[in-house]
Amino acid sequence: MTNKTKKTKWNDPNAAIEASKYQNPIPSRLLILQTVAALTNQAQAATQESLAMHFGFLDDEDRFFALTNRLKAMLRDGQLERSDGIHFSVAPLPTVLSGTVSCSPKGFGFVVLDDMPDLFLHEKQMRLVFDGDKVEVVATQYRGKDEARITKVTERNQLEFIGKLSSDNEGYFVQLTGVNAHQPITVTTENVEEMNAGVGDDVKVALIDLPSYQEFATGKITELLSSLNDRELIIETTLYNYGIPHEFSHAAIKQAELFNEPNEKDYKGRVDLRHLPLVTIDGEDSRDFDDAVYAEKRAGGNYRVVVAIADVSHYVTPQSALDSDAYERGTSVYFPHRVIPMLPEILSNGLCSLNPKVDRLCMVADIKLSRAGKVTAYEFYPAIMHSQARLTYNQVNAYFDDPTNETLPDELVKNPAVLKSIDTLHQLYQVLDKRREERGAMAFETAETYIKFGKDGDIIDIVARTRGEAHKLIEECMLLANTCAANFALKHDLPVLYRNHDKPNEEKSARLHDYVKNFGLSFPESSPTHEDYQRIIKATADRPDAASIHSMLLRSMMQANYSPDNIGHFGLAYDEYSHFTSPIRRYPDLMLHRAIKDKVSKQKPQAPIYKTLHEAGEQTSLTERRAEEASRDVETWLKCHYMQRHLGEQFTATVSSVTSFGLFAVLNDLFIEGLVHISGLGNEYFDYDEQEQKLVGDKGSYFGLGDTLLIEVAAVNMDLLQIDFRLIEQLGRVDRDGVSKKLSKKSSDKPKNKRKKSSKTS
Numbered sequence: 057m058t059n060k061t062k063k064t065k066w067n068d069p070n071a072a073i074e075a076s077k078y079q080n081p082i083p084s085r086l087l088i089l090q091t092v093a094a095l096t097n098q099a100q101a102a103t104q105e106s107l108a109m110h111f112g113f114l115d116d117e118d119r120f121f122a123l124t125n126r127l128k129a130m131l132r133d134g135q136l137e138r139s140d141g142i143h144f145s146v147a148p149l150p151t152v153l154s155g156t157v158s159c160s161p162k163g164f165g166f167v168v169l170d171d172m173p174d175l176f177l178h179e180k181q182m183r184l185v186f187d188g189d190k191v192e193v194v195a196t197q198y199r200g201k202d203e204a205r206i207t208k209v210t211e212r213n214q215l216e217f218i219g220k221l222s223s224d225n226e227g228y229f230v231q232l233t234g235v236n237a238h239q240p241i242t243v244t245t246e247n248v249e250e251m252n253a254g255v256g257d258d259v260k261v262a263l264i265d266l267p268s269y270q271e272f273a274t275g276k277i278t279e280l281l282s283s284l285n286d287r288e289l290i291i292e293t294t295l296y297n298y299g300i301p302h303e304f305s306h307a308a309i310k311q312a313e314l315f316n317e318p319n320e321k322d323y324k325g326r327v328d329l330r331h332l333p334l335v336t337i338d339g340e341d342s343r344d345f346d347d348a349v350y351a352e353k354r355a356g357g358n359y360r361v362v363v364a365i366a367d368v369s370h371y372v373t374p375q376s377a378l379d380s381d382a383y384e385r386g387t388s389v390y391f392p393h394r395v396i397p398m399l400p401e402i403l404s405n406g407l408c409s410l411n412p413k414v415d416r417l418c419m420v421a422d423i424k425l426s427r428a429g430k431v432t433a434y435e436f437y438p439a440i441m442h443s444q445a446r447l448t449y450n451q452v453n454a455y456f457d458d459p460t461n462e463t464l465p466d467e468l469v470k471n472p473a474v475l476k477s478i479d480t481l482h483q484l485y486q487v488l489d490k491r492r493e494e495r496g497a498m499a500f501e502t503a504e505t506y507i508k509f510g511k512d513g514d515i516i517d518i519v520a521r522t523r524g525e526a527h528k529l530i531e532e533c534m535l536l537a538n539t540c541a542a543n544f545a546l547k548h549d550l551p552v553l554y555r556n557h558d559k560p561n562e563e564k565s566a567r568l569h570d571y572v573k574n575f576g577l578s579f580p581e582s583s584p585t586h587e588d589y590q591r592i593i594k595a596t597a598d599r600p601d602a603a604s605i606h607s608m609l610l611r612s613m614m615q616a617n618y619s620p621d622n623i624g625h626f627g628l629a630y631d632e633y634s635h636f637t638s639p640i641r642r643y644p645d646l647m648l649h650r651a652i653k654d655k656v657s658k659q660k661p662q663a664p665i666y667k668t669l670h671e672a673g674e675q676t677s678l679t680e681r682r683a684e685e686a687s688r689d690v691e692t693w694l695k696c697h698y699m700q701r702h703l704g705e706q707f708t709a710t711v712s713s714v715t716s717f718g719l720f721a722v723l724n725d726l727f728i729e730g731l732v733h734i735s736g737l738g739n740e741y742f743d744y745d746e747q748e749q750k751l752v753g754d755k756g757s758y759f760g761l762g763d764t765l766l767i768e769v770a771a772v773n774m775d776l777l778q779i780d781f782r783l784i785e786q787l788g789r790v791d792r793d794g795v796s797k798k799l800s801k802k803s804s805d806k807p808k809n810k811r812k813k814s815s816k817t818s
Contacts, residue, residue, distance in 0.1 A: 067087075068083055068084050068086075068087040069084070069086055069087065070084035070085075070086055070087065071084070078122075080116075080118055080119060080122075082111070082113075082119050082122045082123050082126065083111055083123075085126065085130055085135060088107065088126065088127070088130065088136075089130075089135060089136075089146055091107060091110060091111075092107070092136065092144050092145065092146055093146050095107075095110070096145055096146070101143055102143060102144045102145065103142050103143055103144065104123065104124060104127060104144075107123065107127075107144075108120050108123055111123075127144065132196070133196065133205065134147050134194065134196050134205075135147055151194065151195070152192050152193070152194060152207060153167070153169055153172070153175075153192070153193050153194070153195065153204075154169075154190070154191070154192055154193075154210070155167040155168050155169040155170075155174075155175070155190075155191060155193065155204075156168045156188060156189070156190055156191075157177065157185045157186070157187060157188060157189045157190075157191055157213075158174070158187065158188075158235075159182065159185075159186070159187035159235040159236060159238070160235065161234055161235055161237055161775045161776045161777075162776070163179055163182065163237075163238050164176065164177060164178060164179060164182060165177040165181075165182050165185070165187075166204075167191060167193050167204045173202075175193065175195055175202055175203060175204035176201065176202065176203045176204065177203070177204055177206070178203060179238075180269065181203075181204065181205065181206050182238050183238075183267055183268070183269050184206050184209060184267060184268065184269065185206065185209060185267075186212070186213060186214065186217075186236050186239055187213065187235040187236050187297065188213030188214065188297075188298070188299060189209055189211065189212055189213050190209070190210045190211035190212075190213070191204075191206050191207075191208065191209050191210060192206070192207050192208040192210055193205060193206050193207060194207055209266075212263075212266075213299050214296055214297070214299050215262060215263045216260060216261065216262050216263070216278070216296055217230070217232055217236065217241065217260070217261055217263075217275075217296055217297075218232075218258065218259070218260050218261075218281065218289070218292055218293040218296050219231050219232040219233065219241070219258070219259065219261065220233075220256060220257070220258055220259070221243075221248065221253050221254065221255055221256065221257045221258075221259050221277070222240070222255060222256075223255050227242065227243075227244075227245060228242070228243045228244070228245060228247075228248050228255075229241060229242045229243060229272070230243060230259060230261045230275065230277070233293070233774070233775060234297065234775060234777070235297070236297065237775055239267060239272065239273060240272055241261050241263065241272065241273045241274065241275040242272050242273065242274045242275070243261065243274070243275055243276065243277055244276075247276050247277050248277065251277045251280060252280075253277055253280055257280055257281075257282050258280075258281040258282060258284065258289055259277045259279065259280055259281060260277070260278050260279040260281060260296075261275040261276065261277050261278065262275055262276050262278050263275050264276055285512055285513030285514070286513055286514065286694075286697060287392065287393065287509060287513040287514075287694060288394075288513060290690055290693045290694065290697075291391045291394055291690055294391075294686050294689055294690050294693075295396065295686070297686075297689075298682055298685065298686045298689075299682075300385075300389055300396060300682065300683070300686060301381070301384055301385050302396045304381050304400050305377055305380070305381055307377035308377040308378045308380070308381040308400060309400055310377070311376060311377045311378050312371075312378060312399075312400045312402045312403050313402060315371055315402075315403075315407055317407070317414070317415070318407075318415050318416065318417050318440065322370070322417060322440075323440050325438065325657065326417070326437075326438045326439050326440045327420070327437050327438070327439040327440075328439070328440050329362070329364065329418075329420065329439045329440065329441045329442075330415065330440060330441060330442040332350050332362060332441070333350060333444045333471065333473035333474045333476075333477050334348040334349065334350045334362065334364055334410075334441050334442070334443055334444065335348060335349065335350070335443060335444055335445040335446070335447055335467075335474055335477070335478070336348045336349075336410050336412070336443055336445075336446050336447065337349070337447045337448070337449060337452055337526055337529075337530050338446075338447075338448065338449070339448065339449060340448050340449075340450060343395075343405050343409070344397075344404045344405050344408075344409045344640055344641070345366075345409045345410045345411060345443070345446065346365060346366045346408070346409065346410065346637070346638050346639065346640040346641070347363060347364065347365050347366075347410070347530070347533075347534065347637050347638075348363075348364040348410045348418070348441060348443050349361070349362070349363055349364070349477075349481060349530065349533050350362040350364075350477050351477055351480040351481040351484055352476075352477065352480055353480055354424070356427065357427035358424065358425060358426055358427055358432070359424070359425040359426075359427070359429075359480070359484050360422070360423070360424055360425075361422075361423045361425065361481075361484065361533060361536060362420060362421075362422050362423075363420065363421045363423070363533050363534070363536065363537040363637070364410065364418040364419075364420050364439065364441050365418055365419050365420070365421070365537070365636065365637055365638075365639065365645075365649070366408040366409065366410055366416065366417070366418055366419075366639065366640055367408075367416075367417040367418050367419050367438060367649070367653075368399070368403070368408050368639035368640055368645075368646050368649065369419070369639065369646060369649040369650045369653055370417050370438075371403055371407060371408060372399065372403075372646060373662065374650070374662040374663060374664050374665060375662070375663065375664070375665050378399065378400075378403075379665050380665060381399075382398050382399060382643055382646065383643055383665050383666065383672075383675065385398045385643075385679060386398070386642075386643050386675060386676045386678070386679025386680060386682075386683075387641060387642050387643065387676070387679050387680050387683050388404075388640070388641035388642075388683075389683040389686060389687060390683075390687055391686075391687055391690050392507045392509065392690065392691065392694065393509055397640075397641070398640065398641050398642070398643065399640060403640075404640050404641070408639075408640050409640070410441065410443050411443065411446070412443045412444065412445055412446040412467075413442070413443070413444075414442070414443075415440055415441070415442050416440070416441055416442070416443070417438070417439075417440060418438070418439050418440070418441050419436065419437075419438055419439070419649050419652065419653060420436065420437055420438070420439045420441075421434060421436055421536070421537040421540050421541065421636065422434065422435050422436070422437070423536055423537070423540055425484070425536075427487070428487065428491070429484065429487040429488045429490070429491045430491075431536070431539075431540065434540040434543075434544070435656075436540075436541070436544060436652050436656050437656055438653055438656075438657065444467065444471060444473075444474055445465070445467035445468060445471065445474055446467075447465070447467065447468060449524060449526040449527050449530075450524075450526075451464060451465055451468060452468075452478065452524075452526035452529075453524035453525060453526045455468060455469070455478070456482060456524070456525050456526065481529055481533070482525065482529060484532075485525065485528060485529040485532050488532040488535075488536075489528065489532065492532070492629075493590075495586070495629040496585070496586025496587045496589070496590045496629045497586065497590075497627070497628050497629040498586065498589050498590060498593060498609075498627050498628075498629075499593065500593065500606040500607075500609060500610055504520070504521040504523075505518050505519065505520060505521060505727045506518070506519050506520075506521045507691070507694060514698075515694060515695075515697075515698040518695070518698075518726050518727055518728065520727065534637045535628070537636050537637050538555070538633060538634055538635060538636050538637060539630055539632065539633060539634075541634050541636035541648055541652065542554060542555075542622065542630075542632040542633050542634035542636075543632055544652060544655075545634060545648065545651065545652070546622060546632055548655055550648075550651040550652065550655060551620070551647075551651055551661070551664075551669055552620070552634065552644075552647055552648045552651045552669075553618040553619060553620055553634070553635075553644040553647055553648070553669065553672060553673050553676065554618070554619055554620070554621070554622040554623075554632070554633060554634050555616060555617075555618060555625060555633045555634055555635050555644070556616065556617055556618070556619050556621075556622065556623045556624070556625065556633075557613075557614065557616040557624070557625040557626045557627050557628070557633075558614045558623060558626060559583070559584065559614070559626045560584060560612050560613055560614060560626075561614070562581070562582040562583075564611075564612040564613075565579070565580060565581055565582050565583070565584050565612065566581045566582070567612065568584075568608065568609070568612045569581045570746075570747045571608060571747065571748075571749060572592055573747070574747070574748045574749070574792065575595070575596065575605075575792060576792070577591075577592055577595055577596075579592060586626065586629040589609060592605075592609060593606065593609065599762070599790065600762055600790055601710075601761050601762020601790045603710075603712070604710070604711065604712050604713070604761040604762050605761065605762075607712065607713070608749075608761075613626070613627060614626070615681075617673070617677040618635075618644050618672075618673045618676045618677050618680075619670075619673045619677075620669035620670060620672075620673055622634075634648055635648065636648050636649070636652075642676075642680075643672075643676050643679075644672075644676050647664075647672065689777070692777045693774070693777060695728045695779075696772050696773075696774055696777050696778075696779055697774070698728075699728060699730075699769055699772050699779050700772045700774075702769050703769050703770075703771070703772065704768065704769065705768065705769055706766060706767065706768050706769075706784060707723045707724070707725065707726070707766075707767060707769070708723070708724045708725075708764060708765070708766055708767075708787065709721035709722060709723050709724060709730075709764070709765050709766075709767050709781065710722055710724060710762060710763070710764055710765070711759060711760065711761055711762060711763040711764075711765065712729060712761070713761070714744070714749045714750060714751060714759070714760060714761060715744070716734075716744040716746075717733065717734050718731050718732050718733040718734040718735075718736075718737070718751075719731070719732045719734075719737070719751065719759055719763075719765075720732075721765055721767060721781060723767075728779065729779070730767070730769070730778075730779035730780060730781040731778065731779070731780055731781065732765070732767060732780075732781045732782070732783050733780065734751065736782055736783050737751065737753070737757070737759065737783060738753065738755075738757055738783075739755075740753035740754055740755045740757055741753065741754045742754075742757075748760065749761050757786075759786065760789070760790065761790070762789075762790035763786060763788060763789050763790060764786075764787040764788035764789075765781075765783060765784075765785070765786055765787060766783075766784040766785045766786075766787050767781040767782060767783055767784060768781065768782045768784055769781060769782075770782040786799055787799060
């Protein structure tokens with residue numbers, strides 16, 4: 057080192073901070089930035105050596121080395137630039153981006169941005185945030201990869217969490233699970249003793265101090281949850297993790313309790329339909345009935361259908377406490393054996409539920425159809441109705457199967473008017489089902505399941521949910537009402553939200569085009585029509601791998617959403633579509649009811665709670681996705697928890713998805729999906745054929761969609777919610793023509809669900 061050092065007095069605004077950190081302090085980042093800017097403005101070189109000389113320690117090896125590291129860090133963090141590898145300049149201020157944190161249970165995460173690729177968050181950045189937090193970030197690069205550096209946490213997704221009380225050498229903490237497992241929350245010994253909590257207890261904890269790079273968050277235990285069973289606990293945890301409101305405001309409850317049963321004053325201005333044999337048809341365990349139906353034959357073989365929907369708008373008025381809570385929730389959330397309603401139960405299960413044998417206020421879609429099922433006229437009006445029967449899908453399906461069935465309820469078979477209406481509805485359904493097929497609406501072969509629980513909350517079985525003609529009949533009636541409501545709203549330019557489902561994009565269409573070529577079928581690479589999808593559905597309906605193929609078709613579709621601009625519904629093959637039939641559980645339906653009622657009643661609309669329709673569309677689309685993801689997470693957790701009891705047991709399974717890292721397979725009897733990793737497929741090297749959706753081995757083996765496997769449940773990871781299967785044997789294979797072939801008689805004779813013997817089983 058040269059001794060020609062120019063001594064300069066430091067005037068560092070952060071000198072005290074530097075002195076507190078280092079025995080031999082060097083200039084702070086702020087002073088370095090100021091100095092580089094000054095040298096650049098004076099047309100002087102700002103190199104590592106010139107900066108050391110300026111600060112007076114060019115001959116001090118320790119400080120020179122520290123300056124080298126600091127300059128590297130400032131380059132890494134985007135504070136400085138070095139264009140030629142020698143000369144430094146101040147980097148332009150980075151663009152600040154706003155997004156939402158999405159955490160992975162593995163400890164890393166992403167910042168989800170609008171209309172931009174997500175940015176990676178490494179472990180250090182994750183120390184600041186929980187899943188769902190709103191943040192401001194700047195984009196940086198590390199080893200050539202785009203990352204995010206958090207500059208500010210603008211909004212916390214939640215301030216209360218549910219976890220398990222744990223301890224280590226430093227004291228007590230609440231260990232969270234899943235996507236927030238990286239953020240243990242420290243609690244005090246005094247708090248633990250005050251709550252009489254013990255290590256291993258499930259607890260609710262409220263944040264006190266937020267996390268930083270150096271310290272974990274601190275909190276306070278507010279509730280012990282030891283009385284909850286596993287199902288109740290995971291639902292409660294999920295509600296907090298997703299920030300789903302599940303307690304109504306005091307004002308909303310008070311408002312709901314003010315309402316009484318409808319009376320003559322409420323009937324004013326309404327059409328009296330209490331003479332019509334309207335009935336509700338719902339599931340066995342349904343408690344809220346928001347739609348009732350009636351049908352009659354008209355002259356010339358034409359039809360009249362009356363769809364009566366609970367008049368929620370009569371009770372939930374704009375900008376009221378009930379409206380505020382309903383808008384925040386956006387939708388009811390359905391979990392196994394528990395519902396988080398959009399409205400208090402005094403309304404959703406009471407005054408706004410079309411219960412049998414009581415008067416109820418309703419909004420009616422009164423629709424006229426030709427004998428071919430074409431809508432010829434419709435009208436909407438507020439009405440008063442009196443449901444004559446609460447029927448279930450099973451009861452109506454049983455009637456369709458055998459009208460002489462002696463177990464059928466009297467409300468159905470001993471009421472001629474109800475019976476006549478049900479028969480007419482059935483006839484009309486068959487007409488509408490044919491029209492549905494003609495217009496190209498899609499009907500996928502997918503398996504829906506229903507979880508059965510014991511009294512202790514544990515799963516006792518998972519069974520397939522069947523859809524009979526009663527389900528489809530009601531669905532067609534709802535579709536009629538929804539399409540007529542959309543047409544009415546468009547005709548009168550009403551301020552409502554439409555239910556949009558866009559056509560698939562070119563990337564997804566091209567991928568599907570390549571995939572179906574494997575079956576000798578054609579599909580356009582861009583701009584597919586409803587008919588293109590319907591053709592594939594029909595051609596593959598009888599294949600043993602139909603469910604897997606139809607799942608691929610579904611994944612190629614866009615996600616439906618709510619918007620004030622109608623673009624139609626691609627999946628249902630409608631040019632105009634809205635949601636009218638469930639205002640108890642969907643806020644867009646309530647919006648549509650209000651707008652239609654205001655129009656037909658010629659009353660002035662009240663100012664809504666939202667600022668714009670676009671804001672309302674974003675809010676209701678977001679809350680819908682939130683509800684779906686939360687429900688799916690709970691069901692996945694319950695299935696993983698259930699499969700922990702079946703470790704080591706063997707099942708038959710069907711390949712449902714093929715990836716570069718292995719096969720996903722669904723258990724044939726339990727409808728639970730797990731992964732067979734590629735490393736467990738055999739002593740071969742496997743290539744992933746994306747076009748044919750196969751894994752092909754270098755010794756002749758291959759695996760594809762629809763193949764039948766004998767697997768063993770190898771592992772369950774409750775944090776990642778993943779189930780690992782071990783391949784025992786490939787039992788069957790589906791060929792190009794959709795023919796299922798057994799691979800060996802020996803394999804097919806093996807028993808299912810057989811637990812392997814081990815020293816731990818008796």
